[in-house]
Amino acid sequence: MSEDWAAVAKAINQRVNELGWRQRELAERSHVSQAIVREVQHHTVERRRSPRTLESLSTTLGWHPQHLDAVLHNRRPPEPGEPVANPTDTLWSRLDSVEQRLAEITERLDDLKSTLATVAEHVRERR
Numbered sequence: 001m002s003e004d005w006a007a008v009a010k011a012i013n014q015r016v017n018e019l020g021w022r023q024r025e026l027a028e029r030s031h032v033s034q035a036i037v038r039e040v041q042h043h044t045v046e047r048r049r050s051p052r053t054l055e056s057l058s059t060t061l062g063w064h065p066q067h068l069d070a071v072l073h074n075r076r077p078p079e080p081g082e083p084v085a086n087p088t089d090t091l092w093s094r095l096d097s098v099e100q101r102l103a104e105i106t107e108r109l110d111d112l113k114s115t116l117a118t119v120a121e122h123v124r125e126r127r
Helices: 005-019 023-030 034-042 051-060 067-072 091-126
Strands: none
Touching: 005 023, 005 034, 005 067, 023 034, 023 051, 034 051, 034 091, 051 067, 051 091
16 A cells, blocks of 8 residues: 655645644644654655554644544545544554654754754853
8 A cells, every 4th residue: 555645744734834833833732753743744754654643643633533644545534523443552552652752852862962062162162
């Protein structure tokens, strides 16, 4: 089954524009790292994403939890009130969640490293 990440990016961008949100706001509200939101929104990296990532983005945007998964797989997105098919609260989805959180932590550590390098440079310049 082919995946249409461009369609996912388009759907997210249209909805974010309707809501008047910025990328950072979507990331914070959905608890998905800004780096991952950026990759999905700009369709820069095509790789397998956690079902939880798409579910979190979908529900945050006011859609059915499986909306973006349906868009990704060229299916009709379910209406918000429809039941969720095949709920996946498995070990794999938990591992995906941990992986996502580690990516967020890594991004924050990279930001801190950059900030510390800038501070260290300023300290050296003043000596």
